[in-house]
Amino acid sequence: xxxxxxxxxxxxxxxxxxxxxxxxxxxxxxxxxxxxxxxxxxxxxxxxxxxxxxxxxxxxxxxxxxxxxxxxxxxxxxxxxxxxx
Amino acid sequence: xxxxxxxxxxxxxxxxxxxxxxxxxxxxxxxxxxxxxxxxxxxxxxxxxxxxxxxxxxxxxxxxxxxxxxxxxxxxxxxxxxxxxxxxxxxxxxxxxxxxxxxxxxxxxxxxxxxxxxxxxxxxxxxxxxxxxxxxxxxxxxxxxxxxxxxxxxxxxxxxxxxxxxxxxxxxxxxxxxxxxxxxxxxxxxxxxxxxxxxxxxxxxxxxxxxxxxxxxxxxxxxxxxxxxxxxxxxxxxxxxxxxxxxxxxxxxxxxxxxxxxxxxxxxxxxxxxxxxxxxxxxxxxxxxxxxxxxxxxxxxxxxxxxxxxxxxxxxxxxxxxxxxxxxxxxxxxxxxxxxxxxxxxxxxxxxxxxxxxxxxxxxxxxxxxxxxxxxxxxxxxxxxxxxxxxxxxxxx
Numbered sequence: 504x505x506x507x508x509x510x511x512x513x514x515x516x517x518x519x520x521x522x523x524x525x526x527x528x529x530x531x532x533x534x535x536x537x538x539x540x541x542x543x544x545x546x547x548x549x550x551x552x553x554x555x556x557x558x559x560x561x562x563x564x565x566x567x568x569x570x571x572x573x574x575x576x577x578x579x580x581x582x583x584x585x586x587x588x
Numbered sequence: 589x590x591x592x593x594x595x596x597x598x599x600x601x602x603x604x605x606x607x608x609x610x611x612x613x614x615x616x617x618x619x620x621x622x623x624x625x626x627x628x629x630x631x632x633x634x635x636x637x638x639x640x641x642x643x644x645x646x647x648x649x650x651x652x653x654x655x656x657x658x659x660x661x662x663x664x665x666x667x668x669x670x671x672x673x674x675x676x677x678x679x680x681x682x683x684x685x686x687x688x689x690x691x692x693x694x695x696x697x698x699x700x701x702x703x704x705x706x707x708x709x710x711x712x713x714x715x716x717x718x719x720x721x722x723x724x725x726x727x728x729x730x731x732x733x734x735x736x737x738x739x740x741x742x743x744x745x746x747x748x749x750x751x752x753x754x755x756x757x758x759x760x761x762x763x764x765x766x767x768x769x770x771x772x773x774x775x776x777x778x779x780x781x782x783x784x785x786x787x788x789x790x791x792x793x794x795x796x797x798x799x800x801x802x803x804x805x806x807x808x809x810x811x812x813x814x815x816x817x818x819x820x821x822x823x824x825x826x827x828x829x830x831x832x833x834x835x836x837x838x839x840x841x842x843x844x845x846x847x848x849x850x851x852x853x854x855x856x857x858x859x860x861x862x863x864x865x866x867x868x869x870x871x872x873x874x875x876x877x878x879x880x881x882x883x884x885x886x887x888x889x890x891x892x893x894x895x896x897x898x899x900x901x902x903x904x905x906x907x908x909x910x911x912x913x914x915x916x917x918x919x920x921x922x923x924x925x926x927x928x929x930x931x932x933x934x935x936x937x938x939x940x941x942x943x944x945x946x947x948x949x950x951x952x953x954x955x956x957x958x959x960x961x962x963x964x965x966x967x968x969x970x971x972x973x974x975x976x977x978x979x980x981x982x983x984x985x
Contacts, residue, residue: 511667541684545668548702549690556667583667 504573506535507580512546515539528559529569531579546581558582610656610981612938613678614946616954617646620972622661624649624679631944631958634967640679648933650709651980654717660736662706662722670705672722674736678982687738689722689730691746701726708933709736710771713778723768727755727785729797743797751800754788754818762786769932770826774833782826782836789821790838806854808842824870825932832879837911839872839884839932846911857911861886865898865905865916871935875943875960880910883917883937883961885930885947896927904945904961920964921955928953931975938979948974 506521513519516539523538525531529551536543546557551569553559559566560580561573573579612627614634623638640646645664652658657676664670672685694700703724712719712731722730722739731742745751758766767786774780779796782803789807791800802818813820822841829835834849844858844867858867868889875881883906888894897903903918928949935947945957952971957964 509667511665540686541671541688544688544690545671548669549693550697550700550702551693552702554667554669585666587666 504531504575504577504579506531507578509581509583511583512542512581515542515545524575526573527569528561528566528571528573528579531573532569556583556585558584610983612940612944613651613980613982614936614954614956615649615651615659615976615978615980616948616968616971616974617649617661617933617976617978618948618952618972618974619645622646622649622679623968623971625954625968631938631940631956634956636968637679640682641673645705646975647705647707648709648976648978650711650978651982652711652720653980654711654714656981656983658735660709660720662709664705670703670724672706672709672736672739683737685732685737685739687740689724689728689739689741691728692741701728703728704765706730707765707767708769708771710773713773713775715778721771721773721781723771723783725765725767726758727766727768727788729768729771729783731797743793743800745791745800751788754802755785756787756819760787760819770823772826772828772836774828775830776833782828784823784826784838786824786841787819787822789818790823790826791818803847803852804854805852806847806856807838807840807845808856810842825872827872827874827882829874829879831875831877835879835910837872837874837882839869841868841889843867844869844872844884844911855911857907858884860907860911861905861914862916865903866890868893869930870895870932871930871947873935873937873945876937876939877941878908881906881908882911883907883935883945885935887929894927895929900925900927902926902928904947904957904964906961917957917961918964919962920957933976933978934974936977936979939981944979946977946979948977950974 508516523534532543614625616623621639621642626635647662649661659675661673671688673682675682691701708723710721718735720732730739732739770784772782781793784790790803792803793800809815809820825839836847838845843856845854846857847854861867865886869887888898903916905914938944942960948954950973954968956967
């Protein structure tokens with residue numbers, strides 16, 4: 504499925520878009536990490552929590568759990584949510 | 589404890605102790621990137637190289653004095669998790685660590701610790717050329733055996749019940765997170781280690797880090813708290829003297845101290861500082877060849893703890909007799925209205941003769957002295973908030 508990558512992570516993908524697969528968000532991020540080593544740990548901590556300033560949207564709705572089921576036609580958007588200087 | 593006789597062989601933070609003079613570089617880590625300042629042979633002119641990692645939070649940038657070519661950078665951004673980068677060509681190319689420092693997974697604990705950032709990096713003993721240590725926020729000790737490419741939790745302290753209690757919670761630590769710092773390797777013995785925690789005190793291992801024990805006798809704590817409890821101790825910066833590894837100096841939340849091993853009792857040498865200046869501050873550096881000589885950069889620790897230069901009149905103070913007396917060194921610094929803050933890892937000494945000293949302010953100025961602190965000049969300004977400054981020497985090839 505198509506994954507929109509935020510600018511802060513494009514040093515890994517070299518592109519705003521990546522193709523990855525997985526039937527859950529966890530599997531999708533694992534596939535991204537196989538392609539772009541290190542990208543998952545920047546988004547998910549060692550306790551399997553999505554990091555505080557990372558937001559994931561699936562078909563426009565925010566997803567908070569790595570166990571979220573995904574379908575092959577889903578559109579996944581990863582966003583960096585940071586304010587302040 | 590068993591030791592080899594090689595006091596100049598290892599590096600710990602800025603006290604690298606290179607025997608041969610090379611070209612001096614000053615590594616500057618900031619809240620928004622890193623810079624490498626290259627000196628000419630006289631250390632008079634400085635060429636900036638940077639920014640590296642523009643926009644990234646760089647807590648520490650360290651050159652491995654064992655090979656004088658490997659750089660490690662502790663990196664994160666506001667949005668992304670922490671990682672480390674490694675370079676062997678002075679930053680022309682960086683490779684990300686395959687496995688950055690991370691605590692062990694704890695299932696079903698929503699409050700389980702995660703590394704927020706790596707705060708401190710120390711190359712291990714010269715006899716262990718690929719080994720590095722890292723200290724993190726929240727407090728954790730990590731070790732790499734492959735030159736910084738992959739990291740594992742190290743020693744018993746990360747999960748020991750007492751140590752976990754002494755580390756406290758995020759609310760007990762410094763404003764941007766409790767930290768494990770000042771990781772020191774005895775240059776005579778790779779199994780003899782020290783580290784410090786803010787908060788949590790100073791600790792020593794004589795078995796290669798398998799176990800640690802507190803080293804707190806003689807240290808003051810904030811009035812009303814029990815000094816026997818490591819959790820109430822806040823060492824800001826601990827340094828070992830390369831020329832006499834039995835001597836340590838410490839800038840603490842509650843004063844300046846010296847420890848001469850095998851004694852376990854710290855002596856508050858900061859009581860000899862001028863009363864109007866006090867002995868509060870964050871960084872401390874030691875002379876590479878004279879264990880009686882050390883420098884501090886006092887901060888205002890009165891009332892609400894402004895943590896700025898006392899009276900708006902910045903100065904370095906030097907002792908040349910082990911802390912019996914202190915002399916003010918402010919040549920070239922602003923005479924008034926300079927409210928500097930200098931963080932604990934933002935002051936460093938090189939190995940030259942005379943020793944070069946360097947510090948960076950949170951207002952983005954980098955200052956240097958080529959004559960052991962007598963005269964100072966600003967060699968860079970308008971940088972982001974400076975977190976760490978490390979002087980290092982490149983070998984001519």
